[in-house]
Amino acid sequence: MIRIIGIIFLLLSFSTSSQERNIQIKGKLIDSLGIVKDANIININSNQGTSSSNIGTFEIYASQGDSLQISTIQHQTKIVRIGQLNYHNKILLIQLELKTYTLDSFDLKKHNLTGRLSIDLKSVPKRKKDSILKLTMDFSNINFNHIDIRIDENVRATPPKVRVDPNTKFEGFNFMALFSSIKSKRSRINKEKKLYNTNFQKKIMDELGEAYFFKNLKIPKDKYQHFLAYCNLLEIEKLYYNGRLLEVIQILEDKSITYHKSIRKKDSK
Template identity: 40%
Template sequence: MLFKTKLLFLVLIFSCSYFNAQNKKTIFKGKIIDSLHIVANANIINLKTNQGTFSNDNGIFRIRTSKNDSLKISAIGYETKFFVVKAHHLNEDINLIFLMSKTYQLDEIIVKKHNLIGSLAIDFKKTPVDKNIELVDKIVSDIKKMDFYAISKTPIGIDEAHLMKADIVRLPNNRFEGMGIKSSSSFAKDTSFIEKLEEENKIAKDILSELGDYFFFIELKIPKNEYNNFFDYCLYKDIVNLYKKNQTLKVIQIFRKECISFLKLIKKK
């Protein structure tokens, strides 16, 4: 009787250990490919835990999962795929996941006559430039040429009133104060403002280069001439600091969310 009791006890311990091992979270290893190539920078999200990651340059990724968790795999130019993790997937050295290319129907393209002659050196000078980026560069250049005191006296527009911070009122304590002469701290503040504009302008270009025209102008449907306005529209979400911290996934999520209200706003113009 004592032997049977001990045997039953050991069986129960083994069963509990096995059950816990089966339900314990582990690492799922996968490689994303299409019919011809690997797929880098694909977005993988565990829908149960909301944890996410990206595939590397070799299409490989690792993510913490449990049995029966669902993974959402998406990439620009491919159809989104949902993958259910089974027990045998967790024992594989690598799991191959295939993505299907997505076909898009583009709007009608009108080809106009051009004056190009076939010479790269000459035709390059005739190539149209992005007027928005050129305009921003000119504004930043003009601001850098302005007098710091003139910048500080620039009136605040009605749409910028919420950004205005009241200055501390100081009574003159010597003959120089109250005569329009600014302190060194004020000059530092003006310089910091210009540097911030330049940094935001640079990051706007870097993000456009990294995520690509397809993401902004096809997937999010942002008009090309509204890209800079859309970037400024999302600044309150701290996208600059997030991007500098390499949290690109959060930046993408912010763009996807904010584009809805932004498109509604520009339609009312």
């Protein structure tokens, strides 16, 4: 009886530890053309499934060592194993290969060509448009030695040229309008740049999640924007919009270490 109770206890402990190891993995699917949406993702080990969103992202629960099967109609089926690095980062970037279709055979319509150019040219039907164009562009009947006096009459019939005073070239030019236009353009560029940065902060938070920044990287919530600006010296914003998400994650993790050191130095002062 004691042995049976011990076995049950071990099984319960093993089940609990397995559930603890089962975490939510985030991923993004891409191919040579861009993002991949509406793809089927199945955890082969747990038989749980999901599909990618309109921006190619997905979320699925998995443990270290599980295998994910990704399939679409347009792509070759791919199986990805959750390794230690993926399990630690809780994020995947998966590239799929497009399918190529090869035709087995095709029908060649019958023709009357012999293979000899001199004979085949005679059997090719003439196009009416080509014949009309040839007649139109034929100048063989024109006598170029004949002088047409009507040309001289046309030249003399044109009105005389009016001379313009060069000193009035810049008369009426509005320098204030030009300055106002440049100032307005700079203001619009700065506004767009600020909006671009704001969108980046929101998008990277939506994609990686609050837990990644505030728990994994241990960034204080009130210093989130300051931390992104600190990391943006390495142009993570440009890398993110170019689809190089893994490089962005690596920079965030590396810079979080030095960022915490700089915060501690300021607090000690």
